[in-house]
Amino acid sequence: MFFLLRRLPDGDVELTRYERGASGRLEAAGVDVIPAADLPGRVAALEREASPRWVWDDTPRWYPRLLDAGVTVARCVDLRLVHAILRRSTAAPGFPVGGAAPGPWDVPQAVPGESDGLFEVVPDSLPDPAAEFLAQRDAVEASPTRGRLELLVAAESTGALIAAEMRHRGIPWSPRVHDELLTAALGPRPTPGERPARMRDALDEVRQALEAPDLNPDSPAELIRALNRAGVLVQSTRQWELQRHEHPAIEPLLRYKKMQRLLVANGWAWLDAWVHGGRFRPDYVPGGVVTGRWATSGGGALQLPRAVRGAVVADPGWKLVVADASQLEPRILTGLSGDRSMARAGSGDLYEGIVASGAVATRAEAKVAMLGAMYGATQGESGRLVPRLARRFPDAMALVESAARTGEAGGVVDTLLGRSSPRPSDDPAASGGAGAGALPPEMGVRPADRDARSWGRFTRNFVVQGTAAEWALCWMGALRRRLHERWGAGVPAPHFVFFLHDEVVVHAPAAAADEVAALVAESAVEAGRLLFGDAPVTFPVTVAVVDDYSQAK
DNA sequence: CACTGATGCGCG
DNA sequence: AAAGCGCGCATCAGTG
Numbered sequence: 073m074f075f076l077l078r079r080l081p082d083g084d085v086e087l088t089r090y091e092r093g094a095s096g097r098l099e100a101a102g103v104d105v106i107p108a109a110d111l112p113g114r115v116a117a118l119e120r121e122a123s124p125r126w127v128w129d130d131t132p133r134w135y136p137r138l139l140d141a142g143v144t145v146a147r148c149v150d151l152r153l154v155h156a157i158l159r160r161s162t163a164a165p166g167f168p169v170g171g172a173a174p175g176p177w178d179v180p181q182a183v184p185g186e187s188d189g190l191f192e193v194v195p196d197s198l199p200d201p202a203a204e205f206l207a208q209r210d211a212v213e214a215s216p217t218r219g220r221l222e223l224l225v226a227a228e229s230t231g232a233l234i235a236a237e238m239r240h241r242g243i244p245w246s247p248r249v250h251d252e253l254l255t256a257a258l259g260p261r262p263t264p265g266e267r268p269a270r271m272r273d274a275l276d277e278v279r280q281a282l283e284a285p286d287l288n289p290d291s292p293a294e295l296i297r298a299l300n301r302a303g304v305l306v307q308s309t310r311q312w313e314l315q316r317h318e319h320p321a322i323e324p325l326l327r328y329k330k331m332q333r334l335l336v337a338n339g340w341a342w343l344d345a346w347v348h349g350g351r352f353r354p355d356y357v358p359g360g361v362v363t364g365r366w367a368t369s370g371g372g373a374l375q376l377p378r379a380v381r382g383a384v385v386a387d388p389g390w391k392l393v394v395a396d397a398s399q400l401e402p403r404i405l406t407g408l409s410g411d412r413s414m415a416r417a418g419s420g421d422l423y424e425g426i427v428a429s430g431a432v433a434t435r436a437e438a439k440v441a442m443l444g445a446m447y448g449a450t451q452g453e454s455g456r457l458v459p460r461l462a463r464r465f466p467d468a469m470a471l472v473e474s475a476a477r478t479g480e481a482g483g484v485v486d487t488l489l490g491r492s493s494p495r496p497s498d499d500p501a502a503s504g505g506a507g508a509g510a511l512p513p514e515m516g517v518r519p520a521d522r523d524a525r526s527w528g529r530f531t532r533n534f535v536v537q538g539t540a541a542e543w544a545l546c547w548m549g550a551l552r553r554r555l556h557e558r559w560g561a562g563v564p565a566p567h568f569v570f571f572l573h574d575e576v577v578v579h580a581p582a583a584a585a586d587e588v589a590a591l592v593a594e595s596a597v598e599a600g601r602l603l604f605g606d607a608p609v610t611f612p613v614t615v616a617v618v619d620d621y622s623q624a625k
Numbered sequence: 626c627a628c629t630g631a632t633g634c635g636c637g
Numbered sequence: 638a639a640a641g642c643g644c645g646c647a648t649c650a651g652t653g
Contacts, residue, residue: 291649292632310633312639333634336647361643365637372645375636401637401642447641454641533642537637573637573643 074098074149075118076127076205077111077134079197085111088202090127098209100202112141119145127151127205129198131232132182139240144561146553150232151204152177153359154225158211163221163490167211177204181357217490223602224489227545228359234548234568235356235366242351243373243384243569244392244579249620250343250383257379258331261340268335274328281321289328337372338380346371356571363534364491364541365573374572384570384577384621391585393566394624395592395615396575397547399423402442404540407600407609408488411467415608431464432457445469446536448476448529472532479531480524487538488603496527539603543611544574546602550595551576558591559584570621577621589615 074090084105093099106114115138118124126148128134138145155177158167176198198204208225215221251261259269267275279287284298292309299306304319311329314322346352352371360367368374376384386392397403399422406414417425426438437453441461444454445468462469475485485493548571555578559565566580566588580588592615600611616624 293650308632316638329633333647337635363643365643367644369645372635372647375634375645377635444641447643449641452640453638529642537643575637 073122073124074127074205075122075124076202078129078201079108080105083108087114090205098206112138112143115145116143119143125149127201129201129204130182131229131236133197135233135236136240139236144237144556145233146556147226148229148233149205149208149225150229150358151201151208152179152181152198153228153232154208155204156359157224157228157491158208160492160494161221161490162484162486162492163215163217164211166214167207169207181360215490220489223546224487224491224542227489227542227549228364230549230552231358231366231545234552234571235358238568238571239353239356241567241569241579242349242353243577244387244390245347245350245352246383246385247343247347247350249385250347250380251340253380253382254334254339254343258335258339268331271328271331271335274324274331277324278321278328281319281324289325290332295325334377334379337375338377342371361541362494363538364487364545365537366541366571373570378622382620382622386579386619389582391580391582391617391619392569392621392624393578393580393585393588393592393615393617394575394621395578395589395613396625397544397596398612398614400543400574400611401446401536401540403609403611404543405446405468405471405536407604407607408535408539409468409471410607411465411471412608414465414468417465418610426461426464429464431460445472446533448472448525448532472536475535476528476532478528479534480528482524482527483531485531485535487535487542489539489542491538491542493531493534493538496523540574543599543603544571546599547595547611548576550598550602551578551592554591554595555588558587585617589617 076088076090078086078088080086085108087104087106088100089102090098091101115126124145124147126134126145128148128151130152131148131150135145135148155168158164159174159178161167212218212221212225254261254268258271262268275287275289278289279285282298282302284301287298288294295309296306299309299319299321302319302321304314304317304321306313306317309329311326314326346354352373354368354371354373356373357367357369360369366374384392399418402414402422403418405411406418413429414422417429419425421435423435423438423442426432426442427435432438432441437457440454441457443449444458445461447454449455449458458469478485479493479496482496484495548568552568555566564581566578566584568576569579570577576592578588578592593613596611596613600609614625618624
C-alpha cells in the first residue's frame with residue numbers, strides 16, 4: 073500500500089493513502105492531515121500495521137528527521153530519483169507526459185537539513201507530488217519492460233533509504249588511530265602553515281638534488297622548470313612520467329608527492345572537518361553518476377585511500393563485515409551477453425578462467441584485456457590483447473561492440489533494468505567540443521570522428537557500469553531486508569556503514585558478524601537471480617570479519 | 626578579489 | 638608499462 077507524504081504551507085503534513093480502484097488504477101483512498109511533530113509516531117505505527125510504501129518527493133527532505141526520531145521505514149518511492157530515471161528511459165517512452173521541458177523535478181537532490189541553531193533549514197518541497205506519483209505509476213505500468221523497470225525504481229528508492237541511514241549512523245572512525253597513521257607516514261602534526269617533518273626532509277633532498285633551494289614543489293610549472301634545468305626532461309609532473317627518469321631528485325620527489333597527497337586530502341584538517349563524535353558522515357548522492365552509480369559530496373568518501381582505512385574501527389564488542397563482489401563488471405557482461413564461454417571461465421576466479429581458456433597467458437594480461445574490452449582500449453598492451461579475448465568470447469565482445477557503435481552513431485543505450493544513457497547533445501562537455509580533450513590529437517582523424525569514438529567508449533562502458541550499479545543496489549536492498557527481518561531496526565542491530573560501488577561494510581555486534589557474513593553471500597545470489605534469472609552467471613563475494621577496514625583484503 | 630579550467634591523484 | 642570508463646577534491650594559473 074502506498075502512503076504519500078506532502079508538506080502543507082503551514083508546516084503540517086498531509087498523508088494520502090492510495091489503493092487500486094475498480095479500474096485497476098491507483099486512487100486516493102483517504103487523506104489525513106497531521107502536525108509535523110506527530111509524523112514519526114504515525115509512520116512507526118503504520119510500519120507495524122500496514123506494510124506501507126512511503127511516497128515522498130525527496131528522501132533527504134523526509135527521512136533524516138524520522139531517523140533522528142528513531143523511526144526507520146522498510147520501503148519508499150523517491151519521486152525525484154524515479155523521475156530522473158523515467159525522464160530518460162527508453163522503457164518509459166511516454167514520460168513525462170507531453171515531453172515537458174525540465175522543471176523543478178529535474179533538480180539535483182536537496183541538501184540534507186542543516187541545523188541552524190533552533191531551526192532546521194528545510195528546502196521547499198517539490199510541487200504536486202501526487203500528480204507526479206500517478207504519472208510515474210502510469211509510465212511504469214505501461215512500460216513494455218514493466219517488471220524490470222519496477223525493480224529498478226524500487227532498488228533506486230531503497231538505495232536512497234540506505235544512503236540516509238548510513239549518513240545517520242556514520243562510519244565508525246577513530247581520530248586517535250588516524251592521527252597515529254598520519255604521524256607514522258608524515259611525522260607529528262605540525263603547527264599550522266608548517267610542513268610535517270618527513271615532508272620537510274623529502275623536500276630538502278629534492279631542493280638539494282635540483283639545486284633549487286627555494287623550489288615550491290606544489291607548483292607543477294615551477295617543478296617542471298627546475299627538473300628541466302637539472303637535465304630531467306619531463307613535460308608533466310605525473311608519477312608515471314617521473315618514474316621513467318633516473319635522477320637523485322626523483323625518489324624523494326615521488327615520496328614528497330605521496331605525502332603531500334595524503335596530507336591535503338586526508339590529513340589532520342580533513343579529520344577536524346569531517347569526523348565528529350567518532351563518526352564520519354559523508355553525504356551520499358544516490359544516482360549522482362549518469363550510469364546510476366552513487367556519488368558523494370564532501371569528505372571524498374568514495375576515495376578513502378588505503379593509507380587511512382585503518383582508522384575505520386569497529387566499536388568495542390562490534391565487528392566490521394567487509395564484503396566485495398569479485399570481478400563484478402566482467403560478470404555483469406557475462407550475464408548481459410549470455411556468453412557461455414565466459415560463464416565457464418567465471419566459475420572460479422574469472423581472470424584465471426580466462427587464462428585457462430587459452431586466450432591469454434597470465435592473470436595480469438586477462439585483467440588488462442578485460443578492462444580494455446569494457447573501456448574500449450585501442451592502443452598499448454590493453455588494445456593489443458582485446459582481439460585475443462574477442463576470439464574466445466565473441467558474444468561478450470559483440471555486446472560491448474554493439475553498445476559502442478550505437479553511441480558512435482549518436483544513439484541511446486540501456487542498462488538491463490532500463491536506465492538509458494544521455495544523448496551526446498545532453499552532454500555539456502561535448503557541445504563545447506572538449507570531447508577527448510586531454511588526449512593528443514589522433515593524426516588524420518577529424519574532431520567529429522574523435523568525439524564520436526569517445527562517446528562510443530562512454531556508451532560501451534555505460535551498459536556494463538550501469539547494470540553493475542543495478543546489481544549492487546539489488547544486493548544492498550536484499551541484504552537490508554534480511555538484516556531487518558533478522559534483527560529489526562533496533563539500535564544494537566547490524567547496519568550498513570559504507571558502500572563503494574561493489575563493496576559494502578556492515579557494522580555488526582561481534583556475536584552476529586558470522587551470520588551477517590552469510591546473509592551478505594545469500595544476498596549476492598538473490599541479486600544475481602533478480603537480474604539474470606537462471607542464466608549461467610555467478611556473483612561470488614569475498615567477505616571478511618575484521619576489527620578495522622585495513623584488515624580486509 | 627572571485628571565478629574557471631587544467632592538472633594531478635585518490636577510489637571503483 | 639601506461640591509455641581506456643566513471644567520479645571528487647585540492648591546488649595552481651590564468652582571466653575577468
